[in-house]
Amino acid sequence: MTAPRLLITASPHLSEPDSTPKIMWHVVLSLLPVVGASIYFFGPSAVLVITAATAGALVTEWIFGTRGSLLDGSAMITGILLGLVLPAGIPLWMAFVGGVFGIGFGKLIFGGLGQNIFNPALLGRAFLQAAFPVAMTTWPVIRENWWQLRGDNLALPLMSPKEVDVLTEATPLGLMKFEQTGTDLWRLTLGATGGSLGETAGVLILLCGGYLAIRNYLNWRIPASIFLTVAVFSVLLHLIDAARYPDALFMLFSGGLMLGAVYMATDMVTSPVTNLGCWVFGFGIGFLVVVIRLWGGLAEGVMYAILLMNALVPFINRATQPRAFGAEQPKAKQTT
Amino acid sequence: MTAPAPPPTKMDVPVKRLLVTLATAGAVAGFLIVFVFGWTQPIIQAYKAEQLRLAVQEVLKAPDRFDTLYVHDGALTAELPAGVDGTTLEQVFVGYREDGERIGFAVAAGEPGFQDIVRLIFGYDRASGTVLGMKVLESKETPGLGDKIEKDSAFVLQFDGAVTPLLGVKPRDATGDLHEIDMITGATISSRVVIRIINNTIERLGPLLDAYAASYAAATVP
C-alpha cells in the first residue's frame, strides 16, 4: 500500500463553491450589460469615463493595497460603479481622482477589503460632487451623432473643462423638482433620459440584479425593502397631493434609485450582516431618499441616503444581533 | 492634567490680600475691556454704518441721502416713541434724490437657503413695482454654484428693473418678460431663494410701504 503524504486541514472539509473573488467577479460580469447600455446611450464618453474611474481605483489598490488584493475584483467593482454614477461629460482626470479617493480614503484607510464603512464608489462620487459641483451636475443629452464626446472629457488635469457645444438637460428628477415636469415612463424605464452613465436603464439593472440575487450574491432584502419603502411613501404622498408629489413608478425608476438599490446598497461589506438589519437598512435608505428628493435641496438623494445608512450599519448590526437558539424570550423578533 | 492639585500656597495667602489681588486683577481686566471697547466701538460702528450705506447706495442706485424707517405697530415710522429700542426692530431705508424726490425703499430680509440663511438687501420702487437693485449680504451657498447669487454679476444685474412679483425661469425658456429672472443653471434652489425673499418681503411689507407713501404724499402736498 502506498501511504499518501497526509494533509491536515480544518473542518469543515467541504465548502460552498462560492468564494469571495468569485462573487466579486460575478458582480463585475453582471455589470457589463449596464456598462453596455451606458455606451449605447452615451457613446465613447462612457467608455472613457468608466475606464478612467476604474483606472483610478485599480492604480490606488495596486500601489497601497496588500499584495494580490487587486485580484479579488473588489477594486474593479468600485471603479466600474463609480464610472457608472458619473455624468458622461466629466473630465477624465476628475473621474480618476474619484477612483483614487474612493479606494484610498474609502477603503484602504480602513484596512482594505471587508473593513470599510462607506461604499467606496459612492464616497468617491460624494467627494467629486462636493469638489466639482458644476461638472458633476451637467447632464448631456443623447445625441444623434453617437461618436461625439458628450463634454470636455479630455480636459487637462486640474483644469476646468472647456465649454463644449453639447446640449444638456436636467435629469427627470431635476425636471420634476425644479420645473414640475414629468417624464414619460417608457423613456424612464428604458433609460433614454438625462442622468449618470449607468443609472438610467432601470429595467436592465433590475435584470442584472435579479441574476445576482438568484445566485445569492446580493441580499435581495435590501433592494426589496428600499423599493417597498419608496413605493409606499410615494403612493401615500401622491394620494395626498398629486400635483406636488410624483407617483411611485416615477420615483422608483428615476434617478439612481435602481442602480443604488441593486448595486450600491447591497455591497456586502457596507450593508448589515443580519437579515433584519437589511430590512432596517433598506427602509432607512428608502425613507431618506424620499425625504431628500421631496423636501431636500437636492433633486436626487440616493447616494447620500446610502452613505448615511452606511454610517449607521455598525449601529444596526449591534441592534439586530440574532437571538441565539433557545435563548430567553422565544417570542422576540427574529431574522428570517 | 486637570487633577485638582491643591495649590500649596493656599494657606499662606491671607484672604484680604487674595481679595485685593483678585479685585485688582478684575478691575484691570474690566478697565482693559472697557478701554478697548471705547477704542474699537466707534471704528466698528463707523464700519458697519459705512457698509450699510454702501449697500443701500448700491441697491437704490446712489441716492443723495437716505432715512431709516422702523416697522413699529404695523406701520412704518421714522420717529419712534420714547423707550422703544430701534435696533431690535425691522428697518426699511428710504432713499431720496438730490431734488428730494423719493427713489424707493431698501429692505433687508433673509430666509433659509440651500445651506443656511440667505440675507440680502434690495431696493424697490413701490409705485412701479420695480426692483432697483439687489445685493446679497450673507450666504453660505455652495462655492462655485450657489454662491453665484452673490458673485455672478449677470445674475445680480437682472434684478435691476425687474418687476415684481418675480418669476424664476430657465435661461433657455426666457421670453424677455420683465417679471422673469433667469435662474443659475445647477443652482435652482439658491436662485429661487433670492426671488422668494424679494417676493415674500414685498408681499409682507407692501401695504406698509403704500401706507407710508400715502402719508408721505399727504404730508408733502400742502
Next chain:
Amino acid sequence: MSPRETAPQADFFRGVWRENPVLIQMLGLCPALAVTNTVENSLWMGLATFFVLTGSSFIVSLIKKLIPGEVRIPTFILIIATFVTVADMSLEAIVPTVHKQLGAFVALIVVNCMILSRQEAFAAKRPLGRSLLDAFGTGLGFIVALVMMGAIREVLGNGTLMGFSLFGPNFEPWVIFILPPGGFLTLGFWLLLLNWFQKWRTERAKVRAWPEGVGAPPERKAA
C-alpha cells in the same frame, strides 16, 4: 505632568513642533478646522489665539500664587475671556472683512482647550519667563498648524495662495476643500503624512543603529 527641569529653548520649541497643539495633541481643533479655508483667515485666527495665549499665560503666571485651587479654572477662563474679548473687538476694528468670515469663532477662542491646558499644565506652575516661552512656542505651533491647513485648503480649494493665483485662470477649484468635509480630510491627510514620516524616521533610525557584523538589518517594510 510633573514639572521637570527643561532647557528654556526646549520650552519654546516643544510647542512649535514636537508637541504641536493641533497636529500632535489634537487640541483646539475647532478653529483649526473651521476657519482655515484660506491662509489669510488662518493667519489672523492664529495671531488672535497667539495673543490670547501669551496674554493669559502672562497674567496667570503672574498671579498664580494668588489663585485658590477651587476656583482655578473659572479664574483662568475669566482671564482668557478678557483677552478674547479684547482680541475680538480689535480684530473687528482692524480687519473687519476677515472678522466677518471668522464670525463667532474668534469669540470661541475662549473655549479652545489648548489655551486652558497650557494654563493648567504650564503657566500655573512655572515661572513667568518660562511660561511666556512656552506660550510663544505653543502659539507659534498653533499658527504653523493653522497655516499648514490653510495652505492646502486655499491652494486646492481656490487655486490661490494668500490671494495670488497659482495655476492660472483655468484651474478648476476643488470646492470641497473650502467646505467642512475638506477640513476634516485635510487634517486627516496631514496626520497621515506626519505618521508616515514618523514611521519612516524610526525605521531609518533602527537601521542606522544596527550594530555592525550582526548580520543585515531587518528589511524595511514598504510603507
Next chain:
Amino acid sequence: MGRKLRFRHGVHPPELKDLTASVPIRRMPFPTEIVLPLSQHTGKPSRAIVRPGDWVERGDKVGEADGFISVPVHASAAGTVEEVGLWPHPNGFYSPAVRIAVAPFSAQVPRSRIIPDWEGLSREQLVEAVKQAGVVGLGGAAFPTHVKLSPPKDAPIDTILINGAECEPYLTTDHRTMVEYPERMHRGLRIMMRCLGVDRAMIGIEKNKPDAIEAIRATLPHDLDVTVHRLTVKYPQGYEKMLIKAILGREVPSGKLPMHVGVVVHNVASVATIAEVFETGLPLIERIMTVTGNGVRQPSNLIVPVGTKTRDLIDACGGFSDDAREVVFGGPMMGTAVASLDAPVLKGTTGVVVLTDADVKPQKSYPCIRCGHCLDSCPVFLNPQVLGQLALSERYDEMEAHNLADCMLCGCCGYTCPSNIPLPQLFQLAKVALRRQQTAA
C-alpha cells in the same frame, strides 16, 4: 404530517452518499494489532486494568470506568497486551492506550458469559448493564449512554427520539444499519423505553433514505407507540437540538440539555448496540462504520473492531487511491483530519472519509466581506461574523457574551463562508482558551 419537519437555517452540502448507500455491511478481518485508547468517550477517561503481557479474551475489560460520566473499555480481539502507553489518538495528540497483539490464529470466539434476561432486570440493573458494556452514543459525540438513560428526577421524560437523520455527507453507517438490522433497532428501543419508563418513541429519518424509512416502517412493533418521521434533508439535522425542534417543535433552552424539554435523543446505532448487548452478552467492541471517499479504492460499510488502526481499515477497503490526500475521521463537516495512519478507530467513529487532492478545499482565505452568509446558516442563530473577528483579535471574553457557549461547532458557517475563514477552528480555539482561563481562575 402537515408540518414540514425541519429547523431554521442550516446548509445543504452535497450528499455524496452514493458511494456506499447501497453497499451491504460486511465484517472486516481482524487486524494483527488493536489499539484501545482509554479516552474514547466524552467524560473522564477510563483507568487501565491490564499490564503488558496479560492475555485478554475478546470482550474482556481492559479499562475500568472512572466516575459517573465514564465507561469501561473492552478488548475487541483476543491477544496479548503489548503495551499500555501513549499512542496517536485521532484528535491529533498522543494519549494513553492499551495495545493488544491479536492472537494470529484465534477464532476470536468471545469468552462464554451469562446473558441475563433483560425483561427480568430492574431499571437500575439495566442501566448498570449498559454502563458495564461500555456503550456510548455512536453518532459521533460518544456520550456515555447510561447517563442519558438515568435522567434526574426533576426532568420527566416523555419522548425518546431516535436519530436516524445522518446528515453528514458521505456517511451511510446509520442508513445501512436501519436497512439491514431494523428489528435489532426496535428491540433496543424496547429496552430503552423500559429503562426510561417512557411510552412514546419517535424515529426521525431524512427523506433521502427511503429504503431505511421503508425498512423501519415495515418492522414497527405494534404494541409500542413508535412513529417514523420523514425529515427535510438539511445539515445539521442530526444535531439533537435541531432534531427535537424539527420533530417536536420544542426548543431546547440555551445551555440546557434535551431532557429539560422531556426528551432524550439516541442514535440509531446506539440503540441497536443495546439490543446486541442484551442478546449476545458482548460489550461494545465493534461497530458499523462507513469507509468512503474518492481516496479509497473500495468504499464499504464495515463491521469494525474498535481499536482497528486506520492503516488496517483502509487496507480492508482496497487501499488508498493514488491521489488520496487527507483522511478524515467522522463526516466531512465536523470530522477531524488525522495526522497518523496509526490512529485507531474509536467507539464514536462514524466513518472514515478519504479525500483526494481534488476534494481538499483550497486553504487560501480572504478578508471577511460581511456577507452575512454565516448568520444565515448558523442553526443556533449566533453571529459567526462578529465571533470570528473577535476570535482573530483574541477577545475571548467578548465572545462569551456573544453566546459562544451555544456554538456546537457544526461547521455550517465555515462551509458557507465565501472568504474561506476557518470559523469553526477559531471558535474551538476560543472555547479551549476560555476553558483554560476558567480552570485557571
Next chain:
Amino acid sequence: MGEVFWILVSAMVVNNFTLYYFLGLCPFMGVSARVETAVRMGMANIFVMTMASLCAWFLNTFILPHAPYLRLISFIVVIASFVQIVEMVIKKVSPKLFRQLGIYLPLITTNCAILGLALFQTNRGYGLIQGLSFAVGAGLGLTLALVLMASIRETGELSDVPSIAKGMALVLIIAGSLSLAFMGFAGLLSAT
C-alpha cells in the same frame, strides 16, 4: 411653527454642529470610542445646551443690552457655573455616569458647542422658543454624530487599519466622510 421646525432640523442635520461647524470636537474625538458613553455624553450635551440656550436668552434679554462688551465673559461665566452645578448633581445622582464621562464633563464647559450655541443664537437674534429649538436640534445633531462615530469606531477596532492611519487620522477621515454624507441634507425643508 415651520420656522421653529426648520431651525431644529437645520441645526441637527443640515448644519450639524460637529460635522458642519466643527463645534464640540473634543467629545467627538475623545468620548466616541464606545457607543454607551457616546449616548450618555450626547444626552448630557443636549441637556447642557438647552440650559445654555436659556441662560443666553436671559442674558441677552435682560443684562447685555446694557453692557454689550461683557457678552463673552458673562456667557462663559454663567454657563460654566451652571455646568459646575450639573456636574455636582450627576456626581451625586449617578457616580457611574460621572466616572464614565471622566474628564469630559468638566470640559463640557470648555466645549465649543455650548458657547458656540449661545453665540450663534445671539448672532441670529433667536427668541426663547427659537433658541430652545436650536439648542435641542444642535444637541441631537451632536449626539447623532457622536453615536455614529462611536459605532463606527467600535467596528473599526476589529479591523486591521494601516499603522499610519491608526488613531486620530482615521477618526478625522471618518468624520470627513460623515460630513460628506451629511451634505445630502443640504436645503432640507427650505421650501423649493
